[in-house]
Amino acid sequence: MKRNIAVLQGDGIGKEVTRGAVEILEAVAQRYGHDFEFQYGEIGGGAIDSTGSPLPDETVEICKNSDAVLLGAVGGPKWDDQPAHLRPERGLLKIRKDLNLYANIRPISYYSSLSESSPLKKEFIEDVDFVIVRELTGGLYFGKPSERVEKEGKEAVVDTLFYQKSEMKRIIELAFSLASERKKKVTSVDKANVLESSRMWRETAEEIAKDYPDVILEHMLVDNAAMQLIKNPKQFDIIVTENMFGDILSDEASVLTGSLGMLPSASISTNGPNLYEPIHGSAPDIAGKNLANPIGTILSAASMLRLSFGLEDEAKAVEQAVETVLEYGLRTGDIANGQPTITSTSEMIAEIKANLLDQEAIS
Ligand code: NAD
Ligand code: IPM
Numbered sequence: 562m563k564r565n566i567a568v569l570q571g572d573g574i575g576k577e578v579t580r581g582a583v584e585i586l587e588a589v590a591q592r593y594g595h596d597f598e599f600q601y602g603e604i605g606g607g608a609i610d611s612t613g614s615p616l617p618d619e620t621v622e623i624c625k626n627s628d629a630v631l632l633g634a635v636g637g638p639k640w641d642d643q644p645a646h647l648r649p650e651r652g653l654l655k656i657r658k659d660l661n662l663y664a665n666i667r668p669i670s671y672y673s674s675l676s677e678s679s680p681l682k683k684e685f686i687e688d689v690d691f692v693i694v695r696e697l698t699g700g701l702y703f704g705k706p707s708e709r710v711e712k713e714g715k716e717a718v719v720d721t722l723f724y725q726k727s728e729m730k731r732i733i734e735l736a737f738s739l740a741s742e743r744k745k746k747v748t749s750v751d752k753a754n755v756l757e758s759s760r761m762w763r764e765t766a767e768e769i770a771k772d773y774p775d776v777i778l779e780h781m782l783v784d785n786a787a788m789q790l791i792k793n794p795k796q797f798d799i800i801v802t803e804n805m806f807g808d809i810l811s812d813e814a815s816v817l818t819g820s821l822g823m824l825p826s827a828s829i830s831t832n833g834p835n836l837y838e839p840i841h842g843s844a845p846d847i848a849g850k851n852l853a854n855p856i857g858t859i860l861s862a863a864s865m866l867r868l869s870f871g872l873e874d875e876a877k878a879v880e881q882a883v884e885t886v887l888e889y890g891l892r893t894g895d896i897a898n899g900q901p902t903i904t905s906t907s908e909m910i911a912e913i914k915a916n917l918l919d920q921e922a923i924s
């Protein structure tokens with residue numbers, strides 16, 4: 562069966578890391594006899610430069626006609642002073658909306674070989690294993706109005722936090738169903754002491770909890786959650802939260818694993834192809850230097866194999882190859898922890914690929 566994969570490389574290290582994930586998917590195709598076809602589409606700053614739009618219609622078409630989408634990252638200083646509609650990030654938000662990617666699943670998993678890569682003490686991060694379920698198509702990111710205004714003759718601004726209850730329901734429902742297959746605990750993170758939207762979120766979580774009697778529901782205010790993530794991360798199983806809180810908490814949580822460059826994500830659609838992307842950005846400070854950690858993107862490709870194609874063995878093989886090269890001691894700069902020998906992006910990709918193909922020789 563042929564599978565069409567849309568690849569949106571984007572800007573900065575987006576190009577370097579997606580190249581890696583494509584190489585790994587090609588190696589999977591070779592080892593297991595699959596037929597993956599890659600179609601490339603433009604998004605972000607590069608797309609603005611060549612077409613005038615951060616998300617050309619053609620890219621949306623390529624994605625809609627695909628079985629799954631792989632994305633790198635968008636953005637960079639070159640486009641930072643553009644008006645809102647001409648910012649690279651607008652392309653990313655639009656593809657999330659156009660594909661109805663309502664849920665972004667961000668697993669936070671501990672690798673014992675990286676225990677020294679995190680600035681946090683080993684005993685606090687050992688065996689950490691939780692998932693942030695982030696609402697992705699609502700909240701402050703999409704509410705209207707979002708604009709500069711004049712109020713009583715004074716310069717002012719408005720952003721809008723808007724949610725339909727149904728949008729809360731579907732994401733919290735997903736969080737409970739994931740928890741029921743894991744450690745059976747949902748931590749719903751909000752700011753219910755201040756925000757009306759959070760009070761509706763909390764109510765909704767309570768309603769859904771009734772359908773999952775074996776799952777424990779706990780509410781946590783977001784400021785406390787930011788602290789608890791560092792103080793006692795082992796308490797978490799599934800964290801479910803609205804769009805912006807999820808964005809911020811997941812970058813924070815990446816420190817538990819050693820680096821932002823390690824974290825994959827899967828964005829789940831209500832009705833079409835899912836999208837897989839690392840949680841990090843285009844990292845302008847290291848872009849083009851062959852220094853980026855490709856593992857977050859490669860693990861995102863593994864999620865694609867599992868969730869979009871039902872290829873569990875293949876997904877596990879990729880994850881195993883990543884684990885093995887980390888055990889060998891290969892380290893890009895972000896996880897090197899002062900170690901003198903730094904592995905380049907291309908070398909890391911080549912080693913993961915070689916390991917994946919070696920597993921075949923062994924088995
Ligand atoms: P960033 O995630 O790009 O980088 C933050 C820090 O982490 C930097 O020091 C960077 O070098 C490091 N880092 C990130 N990914 C890494 C990797 N794979 N390997 C090694 N180190 C890595 O965040 P930022 O600097 O705040 O944002 C830069 C640009 O990226 C902005 O334009 C922002 O809007 C955009 N951005 C895009 C996405 C996305 O496309 N999904 C996500 C976040 C930020
Ligand atoms: C992410 C990024 C995006 C977000 C930006 C670039 C719009 O930070 O994917 O986490 O905030 O969702």
Ligand code: MN
Pocket residue numbers: 808809812840
């Ligand atoms: Mn982010």
